[in-house]
Amino acid sequence: MRRTLTAQHECLPLHTPFRISRGVKTAADVVTVAIRDGDTVGRGEGAPYPRYGESVASVLAQIAGVREAVCDGADRQALLTLMPPGAARNAVDCALWDLEARASGRSVAASLGTPEPGRIASALTIVIDTPQAMARAASAVAHAPVLKIKVDANDPAAQIRAVRAAAPDAALIVDPNESWDEAVATAMRAVLIDARVALLEQPAAAGADAWLSGFDAGVPVCADESVHVAADLDALAGRYGVVNVKLDKAGGLTAALDLARAARARGLGVMTGCMVASSLSIAPALHIASVSDFVDLDGPLWLAEDRAGGVRDDGGVLMPPAPGFWGGA
Known part of the structure; x- marks a missing residue:
């Protein structure tokens, strides 16, 4: 069965304004990706950052541009040439990591040969x-x-x-x-x-x-x-x-x-x-x-x-x- 990829924008309100030198944020705009392969779903999230010329629309467009390749089986290494660095690639890459872990029964930490994350x-x-x-x-x-x-x-x-x-x-x-x-x-x-x-x-x-x-x-x-x-x-x-x-x-x-x-x-x-x-x-x-x-x-x-x-x-x-x-x- 061919993979499917969905991406959506979520606006997550903050409990307190987040002020830095270049402005104030009252909500986090993120783009989430879900890649389904049969009954297995991997998830990832990217946060578009205007400082780097990114917007929700541009990130969604970048993800749409690789949807067919990912659905046809493009892996994480392929993404390095298919997409530039940034929030869009982050969301897709992390969804693929999650998908691989769930499909293989081997956690990301086990694949990396590192301990599971702790405190x-x-x-x-x-x-x-x-x-x-x-x-x-x-x-x-x-x-x-x-x-x-x-x-x-x-x-x-x-x-x-x-x-x-x-x-x-x-x-x-x-x-x-x-x-x-x-x-x-x-x-x-x-x-x-x-x-x-x-x-x-x-x-x-x-x-x-x-x-x-x-x-x-x-x-x-x-x-x-x-x-x-x-x-x-x-x-x-x-x-x-x-x-x-x-x-x-x-x-x-x-x-x-x-x-x-x-x-x-x-x-x-x-x-x-x-x-x-x-x-x-x-x-x-x-x-x-x-x-x-x-x-x-x-x-x-x-x-x-x-x-x-x-x-x-x-x-x-x-x-x-x-x-x-x-x-x-």
Whole structure:
């Protein structure tokens, strides 16, 4: 029997606005894919990101463009040439991983030769607000092992200091989302050191980050928007020491695994990140998280209602989804 592929848009409301340097999000727009082969169905999810020129319509159109090939049996390796990196390929790739696991009776972890995903410390995000509001937010989760602070170029020093004072023991990741230039980063160096920041994520705009070559930020610097797939790594030399692997950027678990391995081979640290999306996006990413130095997979925790059986937060420790949710035997 020939496969079938369906794709649909879902708008998932957030319980709290998600503010970063480039705007505010009140709902997560995702595209879900289901691939059926006989009685077996595999699922995947992608989160279109306007920063990368994506929309729900463009992602659905890309998926429609490969529907016949996938239904005729195109596999994950074929997708790497049939589709560009991005949310569309992520949704289809992850659906194929899930389908293979269910059809074979062999879980994704077993296929990879890795342990099944377990509990893992994952950053809880403190979004941009006044320093006082960010301190209150941090105080509520000060027990968490890792906090991620969203800032811009307006008053990052006060925001970072406020969060550190409210959460004295948490490891801190600071994420300006491309909003800093060299002058701001230079001025912030002492603040980052004094606040014991563990990681500075993508301070400069991708494509305008050459000044990071040889720049001493005082703390490790992580590439996010500047790296999507393994082929991007050569351009990062001397600028970044860590790379943020996101399935929606890489275009699925297959390419994300390649990126993580290639980063390690170059001596770079690895972070696993996500878009604001449901647990269907996070379950595949857990297979990268298990070999990462930093994990930031709290996207579903911003949803007013996640998918049944999805991941759960336990004081800043992410609990894996229920058995059979995604990628199980």
